[in-house]
Amino acid sequence: MSIEFNRTYKIQKILKSDQNAEITDRLYDLGFVEGLDIIVEKRMPFGGPWIVSSPMIYVALRDEEFKRLELV
Amino acid sequence: MSHVYVLVGQPNSGKTTLYNWLTGSNYKTVNYPGSTIEYSMGSIDLKHGTNKSFVDTPGTYSLIPKSPDEIVTSKVLYENEQTNKAHCILVIDGVHLERQMTLVLQMKQANIDFSIVVTMADLLKEQNTQIDFAALSKSIGVPIYVFNGQTSEGIDKLISGLPIAISEKPRKKISWTYLDFQRARIDAMEEVDRVTRKSNTKDIYGFTKKLDAWFLSKLGFVFFFGIMTLLFASLFWFSAPFSDLIEAGFGYISAQIEAAYPESFLATFLSQGIVASFAAVLVFVPQILFLFLGLGFLESSGYLPRAAALIDHPLQKMGLGGRSFVPILSGFACAVPALMATRNISSKRDRFITSFIIPMMSCSARLPVYGLLLLFLFPDNAILIGFVFAGLYFLSLLFGAVASMILTKFVKPSKDQFFMMELPLYRRPRIRIIIKQALSKTKSYVTRAGPIIIFFAVLLWLGAQFPRVNSQAPELADSYIGQLGHVMEPVFKPMGVDWRVGVGLISAFAAREVFVSTMAVVFKVTAEEDQQEHDLLQIMNEAKFADGTPIFTVGSVLGLIFFFMIALQCMTTVATQIRESGSQKFAWTQLIVLNLVAYGGAVLINQIYRLVVL
Numbered sequence: 001m002s003i004e005f006n007r008t009y010k011i012q013k014i015l016k017s018d019q020n021a022e023i024t025d026r027l028y029d030l031g032f033v034e035g036l037d038i039i040v041e042k043r044m045p046f047g048g049p050w051i052v053s054s055p056m057i058y059v060a061l062r063d064e065e066f067k068r069l070e071l072v
Numbered sequence: 073m074s075h076v077y078v079l080v081g082q083p084n085s086g087k088t089t090l091y092n093w094l095t096g097s098n099y100k101t102v103n104y105p106g107s108t109i110e111y112s113m114g115s116i117d118l119k120h121g122t123n124k125s126f127v128d129t130p131g132t133y134s135l136i137p138k139s140p141d142e143i144v145t146s147k148v149l150y151e152n153e154q155t156n157k158a159h160c161i162l163v164i165d166g167v168h169l170e171r172q173m174t175l176v177l178q179m180k181q182a183n184i185d186f187s188i189v190v191t192m193a194d195l196l197k198e199q200n201t202q203i204d205f206a207a208l209s210k211s212i213g214v215p216i217y218v219f220n221g222q223t224s225e226g227i228d229k230l231i232s233g234l235p236i237a238i239s240e241k242p243r244k245k246i247s248w249t250y251l252d253f254q255r256a257r258i259d260a261m262e263e264v265d266r267v268t269r270k271s272n273t274k275d276i277y278g279f280t281k282k283l284d285a286w287f288l289s290k291l292g293f294v295f296f297f298g299i300m301t302l303l304f305a306s307l308f309w310f311s312a313p314f315s316d317l318i319e320a321g322f323g324y325i326s327a328q329i330e331a332a333y334p335e336s337f338l339a340t341f342l343s344q345g346i347v348a349s350f351a352a353v354l355v356f357v358p359q360i361l362f363l364f365l366g367l368g369f370l371e372s373s374g375y376l377p378r379a380a381a382l383i384d385h386p387l388q389k390m391g392l393g394g395r396s397f398v399p400i401l402s403g404f405a406c407a408v409p410a411l412m413a414t415r416n417i418s419s420k421r422d423r424f425i426t427s428f429i430i431p432m433m434s435c436s437a438r439l440p441v442y443g444l445l446l447l448f449l450f451p452d453n454a455i456l457i458g459f460v461f462a463g464l465y466f467l468s469l470l471f472g473a474v475a476s477m478i479l480t481k482f483v484k485p486s487k488d489q490f491f492m493m494e495l496p497l498y499r500r501p502r503i504r505i506i507i508k509q510a511l512s513k514t515k516s517y518v519t520r521a522g523p524i525i526i527f528f529a530v531l532l533w534l535g536a537q538f539p540r541v542n543s544q545a546p547e548l549a550d551s552y553i554g555q556l557g558h559v560m561e562p563v564f565k566p567m568g569v570d571w572r573v574g575v576g577l578i579s580a581f582a583a584r585e586v587f588v589s590t591m592a593v594v595f596k597v598t599a600e601e602d603q604q605e606h607d608l609l610q611i612m613n614e615a616k617f618a619d620g621t622p623i624f625t626v627g628s629v630l631g632l633i634f635f636f637m638i639a640l641q642c643m644t645t646v647a648t649q650i651r652e653s654g655s656q657k658f659a660w661t662q663l664i665v666l667n668l669v670a671y672g673g674a675v676l677i678n679q680i681y682r683l684v685v686l
Contacts, residue, residue, distance in 0.1 A: 020489060061492055
């Protein structure tokens with residue numbers, strides 16, 4: 001799925017990983033849950049972190065962290 | 073009897089601001105027993121009373137800890153005898169109330185007795201949001217106080233409302249599944265919706281996002297390098313006059329002591345041993361203070377997390393992460409505060425690697441040494457020396473990167489390997505708090521690192537003064553330090569240097585910059601300070617081994633530069649490493665490994681030069 005910037009997406013699912021379960025747990029801590037609307041603001045230059053915002057948080061997520069969010 | 077209260081809250085919730093208002097200047101940092109991380113404990117500001125103490129814990133997103141900082145907070149809440157029953161003050165950022173309500177629910181489930189302090193109420197007003205905190209308090213059954221971090225409004229009400237009695241209810245450790253989080257989020261959303269009134273809501277992130285369009289774009293790297301250059305250049309600009317003043321002050325004291333009691337060993341010991349050692353410690357204080365002020369300013373403004381996010385990807389290529397950026401950067405000033413700055417790295421692996429490579433960054437103590445050796449290599453060529461100087465900085469980064477890449481092969485990724493950097497709003501830096509914290513951190517450096525430097529500096533001085541010959545200091549060659557140099561000469565010889573340079577290298581273990589003054593002593597330079605460097609260079613050019621071959625060749629000097637770039641000679645750094653890593657084994661291993669690599673590299677450079685050129 002190609003991501004458009006400055007567009008609202010809904011988190012359909014938060015994917016788990018056996019390799020690093022802490023990432024998913026930390027996403028929960030930060031308030032990311034299924035059904036939450038988020039805006040993908042931009043991606044930082046040269047393949048850097050994604051900038052994601054919601055009324056609850058404004059955060060930079062590494063690609064592997066961002067990919068845990070299944071967006072629609 | 074003083075009642076203890078524990079401040080808990082998510083990062084960027086305004087917890088430390090509240091703590092600073094509560095304690096004034098009456099706080100000290102306390103090491104959690106057996107841990108690498110400190111928390112701060114302070115008595116209440118006297119204008120608010122006398123019988124309350126507060127503990128400021130590292131920011132935590134949850135009561136289920138996932139990083140070293142969060143583990144300390146958890147230990148403060150559950151294990152520390154002084155605090156595991158204390159009433160807690162949960163600090164919540166009003167703008168992100170809904171998200172932070174999960175922590176409220178966790179605290180309730182854990183049977184923790186607590187009050188809530190809502191910060192950033194000014195932003196709620198700016199956002200046109202009204203929250204009925206009285207209704208929310210009644211609904212969740214926890215007292216809520218509103219506090220303004222800019223003006224301290226609300227602090228008296230909070231202090232008078234804090235309970236004296238301690239809850240004896242045993243605390244429960246909690247463990248949440250995804251469903252628990254989902255349920256908590258729905259409950260929080262309903263609860264906050266019920267008490268919130270919004271009209272023409274304004275996006276308070278508007279200004280922040282506008283700035284980020286620049287700072288987090290490709291141009292952001294230009295801003296980044298500009299800001300960092302300014303930070304480090306200003307360190308030298310601002311601190312130099314103060315350092316000069318300190319040096320001059322101590323020089324004056326030394327001269328007065330020796331003038332008052334000439335020929336007295338005690339006076340010489342006081343002036344050259346004790347006073348000079350104090351000067352060696354205090355001369356770096358302005359630089360460290362300005363570094364903490366600069367970093368505090370960047371952090372308080374909200375820029376530092378963005379810089380870390382911007383540099384995260386390049387650092388990942390080296391096996392590190394964005395959170396390693398600030399400590400590495402600080403390493404160019406001094407490894408001691410840089411090691412302290414690694415506390416913010418949540419990943420154990422990143423923290424380990426960052427701590428390992430920090431002493432390889434070209435700290436300010438190496439500058440006089442580089443200056444002398446480069447002048448030997450490129451006499452009368454200031455422009456070229458300037459470029460080589462800059463090159464040495466980049467080279468130390470490159471060596472750090474190589475070391476980091478090697479270490480990543482041996483250190484398994486830790487479970488807490490995540491980045492997720494919250495980007496706070498850009499805000500006006502709170503100068504008063506920045507100054508207070510910078511002073512506190514600088515004081516911590518002086519009181520902890522100072523005695524170690526002084527001890528080694530005095531020891532070296534005494535080593536050069538004994539055994540006495542006719543109640544006088546011996547020739548350096550006959551002194552204990554000289555004898556040690558002679559014994560170790562076979563070790564130094566493959567580097568292409570003799571026992572005298574060896575003495576310089578040994579003395580640099582007190583502080584690297586001592587190398588230059590020791591060289592002046594062992595090569596018997598007697599000129600005044602401004603002429604000393606010139607005379608020393610001349611003597612270095614003429615210095616020869618017993619067989620008539622020159623000591624200082626391009627090979628041996630390049631080897632010495634490499635040695636100084638890699639070697640861990642600073643005992644203060646070792647002491648700080650022991651304290652920060654909580655592991656003597658790690659600190660001593662690092663000392664041995666870096667010095668062996670430095671020595672091996674210096675020998676290799678010199679031997680290759682001899683093979684190729686001589």
